[in-house]
Amino acid sequence: MNPQSTPTTSxxxxxxxxxxxxxxxxxxxxxxxxxxxxxxIKALALFK
Amino acid sequence: MAENSTSFLDRSRTVAGPGYSRWLVPPAALAIHLAIGxxxxxxxxxxxxxxxxxxxxxxxxxxxxxxxxxAVIFSIAIVLLGLxxxxxxxxxxxxxxxxAMLASALCFGGxxxxxxxxxxxxxxxxxxxxxxxxxxxxxxxxxxxxxxTLIKWFPDRPxxxxxxxxxxxxxxxxxxxxxxxxxxAQFKDVAPMGVAPTFIVMGLIYLAFMMFGVFTxxxxxxxxxxxxxxPKTNQNALITSANVDADTAIKTPQFWxxxxxxxxxxxxxxxxxxxxxxLIQESFSDSAMGAGRGVTAAAAAGFVGLLSLFNLLGRFFxxxxxxxxxxxxxxxxxxxxxIALYALVPTLAANASLTLxxxxxxxxxxxxxxxxxxxxxxxxxxxxxxxxxAIHGRLxxxxxxxxxxxxxxxxxxxxxxxxxxxxxxxAYQSVFYTMAGVLVVGFxxxxxxxxxxxxxxVKNPAPVPATAGAH
Numbered sequence: 001m002n003p004q005s006t007p008t009t010s011x012x013x014x015x016x017x018x019x020x021x022x023x024x025x026x027x028x029x030x031x032x033x034x035x036x037x038x039x040x041i042k043a044l045a046l047f048k
Numbered sequence: 049m050a051e052n053s054t055s056f057l058d059r060s061r062t063v064a065g066p067g068y069s070r071w072l073v074p075p076a077a078l079a080i081h082l083a084i085g086x087x088x089x090x091x092x093x094x095x096x097x098x099x100x101x102x103x104x105x106x107x108x109x110x111x112x113x114x115x116x117x118x119a120v121i122f123s124i125a126i127v128l129l130g131l132x133x134x135x136x137x138x139x140x141x142x143x144x145x146x147x148a149m150l151a152s153a154l155c156f157g158g159x160x161x162x163x164x165x166x167x168x169x170x171x172x173x174x175x176x177x178x179x180x181x182x183x184x185x186x187x188x189x190x191x192x193x194x195x196x197t198l199i200k201w202f203p204d205r206p207x208x209x210x211x212x213x214x215x216x217x218x219x220x221x222x223x224x225x226x227x228x229x230x231x232x233a234q235f236k237d238v239a240p241m242g243v244a245p246t247f248i249v250m251g252l253i254y255l256a257f258m259m260f261g262v263f264t265x266x267x268x269x270x271x272x273x274x275x276x277x278x279p280k281t282n283q284n285a286l287i288t289s290a291n292v293d294a295d296t297a298i299k300t301p302q303f304w305x306x307x308x309x310x311x312x313x314x315x316x317x318x319x320x321x322x323x324x325x326x327l328i329q330e331s332f333s334d335s336a337m338g339a340g341r342g343v344t345a346a347a348a349a350g351f352v353g354l355l356s357l358f359n360l361l362g363r364f365f366x367x368x369x370x371x372x373x374x375x376x377x378x379x380x381x382x383x384x385x386x387i388a389l390y391a392l393v394p395t396l397a398a399n400a401s402l403t404l405x406x407x408x409x410x411x412x413x414x415x416x417x418x419x420x421x422x423x424x425x426x427x428x429x430x431x432x433x434x435x436x437x438a439i440h441g442r443l444x445x446x447x448x449x450x451x452x453x454x455x456x457x458x459x460x461x462x463x464x465x466x467x468x469x470x471x472x473x474x475a476y477q478s479v480f481y482t483m484a485g486v487l488v489v490g491f492x493x494x495x496x497x498x499x500x501x502x503x504x505x506v507k508n509p510a511p512v513p514a515t516a517g518a519h
Contacts, residue, residue, distance in 0.1 A: 008083075015066075015067035016071075016072055024072055024075040024076075025080070027075065028075045028079055028260075030218070031223050032219045035222030035223035037220075038222060038225075038226040038359065039222045039356055041354040042353035043357060045347050045349065046406070048347065
């Protein structure tokens with residue numbers, strides 16, 4: 001896996017830190033996980 | 049100042065500099081798709097919006113909006129999704145994903161705000177215009193906005209990349225539904241059924257959430273490729289290294305075959321979605337399963353939730369698998385296995401095989417979701433990356449078509465069987481057999497897909513305007 005881009009032309013530095021990458025995934029991951037958990041709880045009714 | 053703020057949105061300002069991680073692009077895409085995926089949860093508003101005057105969902109007033117009037121809102125949105133994706137696809141390729149994502153966020157969030165006004169004034173045409181028309185345009189632009197960018201960042205695994213984003217669309221309904229229920233409960237004392245303030249809050253939340261995508265998205269510099277990535281050549285005739293522009297693509301038989309593939313896959317999936325709750329309750333009732341062992345309404349809602357989970361997982365699983373299996377074989381599985389499973393459903397329902405019935409429906413739904421998520425990578429294989437977003441946009445008219453025709457067909461078949469006096473699983477037999485037939489059409493269309501003829505290829509691709517390479 002190559003997480004860093006290697007542009008062929010000069011462009012301003014756009015360094016991505018591990019923290020900002022993790023925060024970005026948390027930002028979208030938390031609502032998604034909440035939605036999935038709500039649906040999962042609802043789905044459990046089928047097995048009761 | 050104004051010039052600076054405008055240029056922030058320009059494609060040239062979105063070109064990634066050294067050190068930018070391509071793994072930031074999927075969260076940016078998810079921010080858009082998780083928001084607009086709320087559209088699939090719009091039905092949660094149906095009952096409250098049908099009781100704005102009476103204040104009682106079980107006893108609507110004569111002037112309350114009917115279920116039929118409310119159903120039009122989603123229909124307009126889904127039609128506009130396809131139309132706007134088709135119309136704005138080339139614009140998106142020209143201006144880049146950031147400007148398109150901003151347009152989508154403003155339309156989608158704005159659609160909620162206009163609809164809040166419509167609900168407050170009890171003017172349904174304002175809701176049609178707000179959520180349906182303006183919001184629908186936001187849906188279409190938002191749906192396609194990150195797709196070509198993801199494909200360009202992940203040439204080594206386009207199925208994984210687009211699967212992640214389009215999985216977000218499935219997940220959006222899972223967030224949107226409980227969020228709306230919670231907000232309406234919170235605001236129920238402030239406004240009739242709490243709908244208008246819920247629309248305002250959701251519009252603002254989604255606008256802010258989508259802005260994360262606007263700020264985070266980057267396009268790769270011209271000529272960029274992942275370190276160590278060597279494009280495969282001549283291994284698969286269905287994966288081209290050439291490019292076809294969007295206007296030419298729609299003149300190829302391959303485009304229309306894939307249009308049929310998507311349309312048939314969606315139509316059949318809608319057959320299950322529309323029938324799932326009543327079918328499981330009617331087929332596995334107390335009389336079929338024994339007193340107290342039948343499927344209750346709550347359990348049926350749980351079944352629909354389970355189908356949503358498999359719809360979501362299928363988007364990522366099947367699309368990722370298609371990177372290994374190839375797109376055409378993956379759709380052969382969707383259709384081949386799908387035909388067998390759809391034909392099996394009525395038998396399982398008639399025999400009261402609840403566990404198998406649930407398993408089969410879950411597999412079917414995973415392939416329904418997979419069909420959505422795999423199609424961008426299929427288009428990229430056939431037509432190249434140059435205008436894949438625009439081509440994808442035009443193909444989404446197949447979804448709109450299925451979104452209208454599918455429910456019409458399913459409801460007609462079911463009502464027709466019930467009018468003949470058939471009940472339980474028997475009333476749904478023709479639905480599932482017809483859907484298996486629909487999949488046969490899709491199977492044939494996919495079987496006929498071959499490489500795009502060289503005469504359609506762009507001879508000298510024009511450079512993408514205003515990338516880093518142009519500076």
